[in-house]
Amino acid sequence: MRTPRRLAMRARTVRWRFTALYGAMFLMSGVGLLVINNLVGLWGTQSSHAVSPGAAQVQPATFEAAMELNRLLQAELSQVRAAQSRQLLAGSIVALAVMAVVSVALGRIVAARVLRPLRTITAATRRISADDLHTRLAVAGPADEVKDLADTIDGLLERLEASFTAQRRFVANASHELRTPLTTMRASLDVAMAKPEPVPAQTAALADRLRAELDRVDRLLEGFLLLARSRHGASSDGTAFSLGHAVSAALDARAADVSDKGLTVHDDTVDDHAWTRGNPTLLARMIDNVIDNAVKHNHDGGWIRCATRAEDQRALLVVETGGPVLDQGQVALLAQPFQRLSADRTGSDNGSGLGLSIVAAVAEAHGGGLDLRARPEGGLRVAVSLPLTSAQAGVPA
Structure with a gap:
């Protein structure tokens, strides 16, 4: 069952806003057509009953009889007009209900067609991650707003790819370059401590501390290399x-x-x-x-x-x-x-x-x-x- 929160979030999507917009436009068009149809129908009814055909055929004998006949014809005409108005109103309500359903359906179809290129761009962008920045949207079509958006995203991906590549290359190169002086420093320290002359206790303690710090820096560089390698894109296929x-x-x-x-x-x-x-x-x-x-x-x-x-x-x-x-x-x-x-x-x-x-x-x-x-x-x-x-x-x- 869909929760009210999910329905509220769905109602805020662009597709549903477009559906409401287009549906309202179609519905207003239908309402306008019905109003015009009703006005034309009422005008036609009044014109058709302006002269009663029965009045021309019946020749009343006296003035009182003519007045009575006129009253009867007016009553009959009012009943006919009332019946026609009720039929027209009922038909208009049914037509309006049908038009409302058709308007929502047409609005949803039109909204889906308008947003189809954007959905394609969204799906393609989701497939592109930090490990697949070389992929581009490459949307084909006329030079419109959608293609401009896709080209802008492609340019952004290109700049991101260059930035990530430069960052990974710098970390890897810097870590490798720094290991050379560390190895030299450690070797020089070992040579100094391996001399046959007695080494003072303070010097030995300092050497042990330097070795510990060198080992710490070496572990730090190893962490840099591993971090760069892991972010470079270790495939899950293995x-x-x-x-x-x-x-x-x-x-x-x-x-x-x-x-x-x-x-x-x-x-x-x-x-x-x-x-x-x-x-x-x-x-x-x-x-x-x-x-x-x-x-x-x-x-x-x-x-x-x-x-x-x-x-x-x-x-x-x-x-x-x-x-x-x-x-x-x-x-x-x-x-x-x-x-x-x-x-x-x-x-x-x-x-x-x-x-x-x-x-x-x-x-x-x-x-x-x-x-x-x-x-x-x-x-x-x-x-x-x-x-x-x-x-x-x-x-x-």
Whole structure:
């Protein structure tokens, strides 16, 4: 059943506005024709009864008889006119009702025909995404307002494609170029520390700190490269990938970190139906980032709950962690690059702020999405939704 809200939204569409406009125009035309028809009919009736044919044939004997005959003829003429008026009114009402239905139908047909090019442009524009900006509408036809709109959209897509391409190229080139001096700095530091002379304690401490900072910058560059690659358009046509297997592998790889922080892990990824399809390297890195976020930004003695399931043609991964109550407005920003919560809220000040933004980019590149929620009891809920596929479609991850 259609709700009043849906009907109200539908009534505000351009097609229905055009239908009402054209229908009203057709209906007013019909009303005008009926009014003219009624006026002509009444005038014709009056003209036809201006002279009664019976009066010319009957020759009254006296004046009183003539007056009585005239009265009778006038009464008969009034009855005839009243009957004709009722018939004309009834016919007009029926014609008006039919004209109203015909006007709405004609208005809808005309509106649909007028809006057909716009619907074609809308459908084509929806098929064009950030990963398919090279496609153009290329609407053929006369140089009218619709073609001008399509050409304007094509120009906008061309500028967007150039902008996205330049941005991705800059990020990739800058990340590659910056890795060369980082490698040189790390090699020089290792050579300096490997000299046979005793190294002062302060120098050794400084070297360890520099190595840590270099590793942090290296991870940041790696995140840049992965973010650029995921946004470059990882096709969802790839290898079948099991979310449950990947989560179990990620937890096993981080067993030492989990043990060091005394975390309790609830692994509910026994559902083997949560499969998707795509680039296995990017999908594995996406899940690694989710698990890393749950482990690193967790308090000592905390807990982690992981679950995968298939629901409504979607493969879902849900990772929950405990902790203090978080602000939903700040949590919603974590999917953007370089957005982090403060250390007193997360239990850690490490990280580049790219982890969850990479998760969001990889999920979107595979036709999915990332949902971040602050749990009312405290902590964070991370949910990744991806298109569901069959486990028999490929090899497990």
